[in-house]
Amino acid sequence: xxxxxxxxxxxxxxQVRKFLxxxxxxxxxxxxxxxxxxxxxxxxxxxxxxxFLGLVLPEEYGGAGLGWVDLVVLLEETGxxxxxxxxxxxxxxxxxxxxxxxxxxxxxxxxxxxxxSLIGTVAVLEESDCGSPEGIRLRGEPDGDGFVLRGExxxxxxxxxxxxxxxxxxxxxxxxxxxxxxxxxxxxxVRVEETRPLDxxxxxxxxxxxxxxxxxxxxxxxxxxxxxALAAHMDRGAVAVTAEALGxxxxxxxxTVQFAKDRIQFGQPIGHFQGVKHPLAEIYVDVECLKxxxxxxxxxxxxxxxxVPQAASEAKAFGxxxxxxxxxxxxxxxGAVGYTEEYDVQLYLKRSKWSRPLYGDEDHHHDRLAELGGx
Amino acid sequence: MDFHFTEAEQAFRAEVRAFLDEHxxxxxxxxxxxxxxxxxxxxxxxxxxFHWPKEHGGYGGTLxxxxxxxxxxxxRRAPPLGSDFxxxxxxxxxxxxxxxxxxxxxxxxxxxxGDSVWCTxxxxxxxxSDLAGLQCRAVRDGxxxxxxxxxxxxxxxxxxxxxxxxxxxxxxASKSKYKGIxxxxxxxxxxxxEVRPIPALTGVHSFNxxxxxxxxxxxxxxxxxxxxxxxxxxxxxxxxxxxxxEATEKRRHLDDLIELAQTTERKGxxxxxxPSVRRSLAGFQAKISAMRLNGMRYLTKQLRxxxxxxxxxxxxxxxxxLEHDMxxxxxxxLGSHAQAEGRWQLGSLGYHGTxxxxxxxxxxxxxxxxxxxxxxxx
Numbered sequence: 197x198x199x200x201x202x203x204x205x206x207x208x209x210x211q212v213r214k215f216l217x218x219x220x221x222x223x224x225x226x227x228x229x230x231x232x233x234x235x236x237x238x239x240x241x242x243x244x245x246x247x248f249l250g251l252v253l254p255e256e257y258g259g260a261g262l263g264w265v266d267l268v269v270l271l272e273e274t275g276x277x278x279x280x281x282x283x284x285x286x287x288x289x290x291x292x293x294x295x296x297x298x299x300x301x302x303x304x305x306x307x308x309x310x311x312x313s314l315i316g317t318v319a320v321l322e323e324s325d326c327g328s329p330e331g332i333r334l335r336g337e338p339d340g341d342g343f344v345l346r347g348e349x350x351x352x353x354x355x356x357x358x359x360x361x362x363x364x365x366x367x368x369x370x371x372x373x374x375x376x377x378x379x380x381x382x383x384x385x386v387r388v389e390e391t392r393p394l395d396x397x398x399x400x401x402x403x404x405x406x407x408x409x410x411x412x413x414x415x416x417x418x419x420x421x422x423x424x425a426l427a428a429h430m431d432r433g434a435v436a437v438t439a440e441a442l443g444x445x446x447x448x449x450x451x452t453v454q455f456a457k458d459r460i461q462f463g464q465p466i467g468h469f470q471g472v473k474h475p476l477a478e479i480y481v482d483v484e485c486l487k488x489x490x491x492x493x494x495x496x497x498x499x500x501x502x503x504v505p506q507a508a509s510e511a512k513a514f515g516x517x518x519x520x521x522x523x524x525x526x527x528x529x530x531g532a533v534g535y536t537e538e539y540d541v542q543l544y545l546k547r548s549k550w551s552r553p554l555y556g557d558e559d560h561h562h563d564r565l566a567e568l569g570g571x
Numbered sequence: 572m573d574f575h576f577t578e579a580e581q582a583f584r585a586e587v588r589a590f591l592d593e594h595x596x597x598x599x600x601x602x603x604x605x606x607x608x609x610x611x612x613x614x615x616x617x618x619x620x621f622h623w624p625k626e627h628g629g630y631g632g633t634l635x636x637x638x639x640x641x642x643x644x645x646x647r648r649a650p651p652l653g654s655d656f657x658x659x660x661x662x663x664x665x666x667x668x669x670x671x672x673x674x675x676x677x678x679x680x681x682x683x684x685g686d687s688v689w690c691t692x693x694x695x696x697x698x699x700s701d702l703a704g705l706q707c708r709a710v711r712d713g714x715x716x717x718x719x720x721x722x723x724x725x726x727x728x729x730x731x732x733x734x735x736x737x738x739x740x741x742x743x744a745s746k747s748k749y750k751g752i753x754x755x756x757x758x759x760x761x762x763x764x765e766v767r768p769i770p771a772l773t774g775v776h777s778f779n780x781x782x783x784x785x786x787x788x789x790x791x792x793x794x795x796x797x798x799x800x801x802x803x804x805x806x807x808x809x810x811x812x813x814x815x816x817e818a819t820e821k822r823r824h825l826d827d828l829i830e831l832a833q834t835t836e837r838k839g840x841x842x843x844x845x846p847s848v849r850r851s852l853a854g855f856q857a858k859i860s861a862m863r864l865n866g867m868r869y870l871t872k873q874l875r876x877x878x879x880x881x882x883x884x885x886x887x888x889x890x891x892x893l894e895h896d897m898x899x900x901x902x903x904x905l906g907s908h909a910q911a912e913g914r915w916q917l918g919s920l921g922y923h924g925t926x927x928x929x930x931x932x933x934x935x936x937x938x939x940x941x942x943x944x945x946x947x948x949x
């Protein structure tokens with residue numbers, strides 16, 4: 197029994213943190229967030245060269261062949277620094293392609309995702325905003341050996357940046373009659389409409405599909421046989437978003453603790469007062485709990501698949517509540533300056549608006565935990 | 572990262588399970604005879620003083636074995652490991668660490684045999700959370716200390732043979748308050764000691780106020796050197812600190828709460844069908860998992876030999892939060908039945924003692940704010 201990181205994992209954390217501190221402090225984050233692309237292509241390329249984009253992909257397809265415990269280290273750090281990039285979406289698209297795709301598909305797409313020449317994302321949600329199978333109503337119309345898609349996918353992470361979409365659609369009526377198809381952004385009938393997000397460091401959009409064809413070679417796994425892969429993807433998504441949220445809570449806690457030490461009122465640093473000290477201690481408790489839940493879920497993804505659904509839901513449910521509270525409390529502890537655009541604390545509040553619903557909010561995961569727990 | 576247990580550890584777990592199969596009392600709560608039998612079986616097995624070193628008559632259980640033993644016992648709702656929790660958990664180990672040969676010979680065998688009960692004299696009427704400010708005085712007079720003052724919230728003082736007593740031997744205010752504290756291993760039957768019961772709000776008598784009026788304690792009863800008392804207190808808490816029993820206990824509490832939600836109604840339907848009830852329960856589940864996993868992370872730190880931190884404050888706070896919220900939900904489920912005495916109702920009064928004991932939530936928040944986050948001290 198050993199619930200801690202290895203020396204290599206500690207080194208990975210140091211390396212990522214140094215890269216982000218050197219290349220992307222918060223003033224740079226703000227600049228990048230206001231560009232149309234929403235990420236810095238030169239940084240993206242560097243991340244690819246460092247092996248961070250294909251961290252969990254097998255080495256034979258250009259990845260680093262590491263596990264989810266390593267990946268959550270990386271994501272915690274990108275979350276801490278509010279690093280603007282399509283890392284989460286590309287990583288999740290790669291992991292899904294790796295699980296459900298055949299060898300030819302993996303050979304064709306994974307090396308590009310791993311090196312950064314290709315940005316990918318997974319499109320699951322629709323207007324109903326329901327992430328379980330019944331929420332997927334987009335129906336593939338049979339067309340020769342493939343399908344044609346007409347409809348919309350909503351809340352697609354990094355839709356405007358992605359060149360490759362993995363799209364979930366329905367090929368029958370039962371809950372399990374789901375399929376996954378690969379579509380390039382340049383394919384005829386594909387149009388992306390970007391949403392203007394509260395959190396400018398994260399992008400999201402609507403994918404319009406107007407007669408988009410998915411040939412047999414673009415189907416991931418058999419038609420109607422993708423339910424399990426999709427469910428696994430939703431769990432990985434919950435863990436990935438939680439890892440970034442954990443880092444963001446740590447980031448906003450550091451920032452607010454520093455403010456509480458520097459800001460003088462009534463002749464003392466405000467951190468002296470229990471009305472300030474105690475809410476900060478509560479955020480710390482949330483950080484500790486979320487570390488435990490998130491890291492355990494990552495370990496389960498690597499080593500104990502049967503524990504994944506419960507571990508992922510516990511982590512995401514707790515994380516959704518924790519990042520919401522941290523964002524709100526941090527603003528309030530700053531007082532008036534917290535309400536300004538100038539102070540960085542507002543960036544974390546906005547990040548919580550992205551993290552909380554993505555891959556299920558606390559209500560969604562609490563309902564699921566009750567179901568899994570048989571109560 | 573690895574959550575698997577070695578073959579030897581798994582074998583030990585099987586041994587614990589077999590022991591429980593054979594000796595676990597049938598009644599819950601167990602009868603007095605059953606408790607006696609349970610303690611006797613533990614003594615035979617060598618599991619009283621489980622974490623004590625072998626050369627002092629202990630079992631020499633490793634940290635992982637302690638973790639496994641506590642987890643298994645807690646999961647089966649076993650009675651405590653011996654009826655002298657304080658004696659076995661910190662008094663004995665402190666005597667092993669700081670005591671003379673004579674003290675070890677006098678107190679340890681009795682402790683292991685379950686023949687003595689110890690109480691702990693830390694808190695005082697004016698000294699609660701700021702423990703190091705304690706005022707109970709001991710003045711040296713020849714071969715004796717003369718003790719005057721009072722201790723409060725002293726659990727089991729009315730049954731104890733000895734008190735693990737912290738006194739002030741240096742009253743010079745210019746010196747650090749931590750350096751003037753001394754530990755005395757004091758028999759409760761010395762002249763001048765008076766015990767007055769303090770019934771808890773539940774009506775249960777477990778704690779007391781103890782008065783010391785010119786009590787003469789021989790110098791040989793001093794544990795360690797004069798002025799080393801604070802170090803004794805701090806080191807005494809250095810045993811297994813994963814808090815696994817607390818997490819397992821909360822999991823059992825959750826199972827009971829789920830059952831309560833099945834058997835009480837809301838709008839004519841079982842309360843468990845109400846989504847808000849289910850979501851509350853699931854929220855508790857996630858926090859209980861976090862508590863267990865936090866404990867495993869701290870245990871890992873301990874196993875790796877990293878210094879003890881103040882992390883236990885995290886689980887203490889988390890537990891306090893869970894107690895409040897879980898008992899609050901049960902009261903809501905009981906509706907008007909919450910007005911009458913009963914197991915659930917008394918529980919919703921009694922948990923306050925657990926939350927306050929060992930440092931109130933606000934003290935834990937101060938510890939985290941100051942020692943971990945580095946905020947200015949109060």
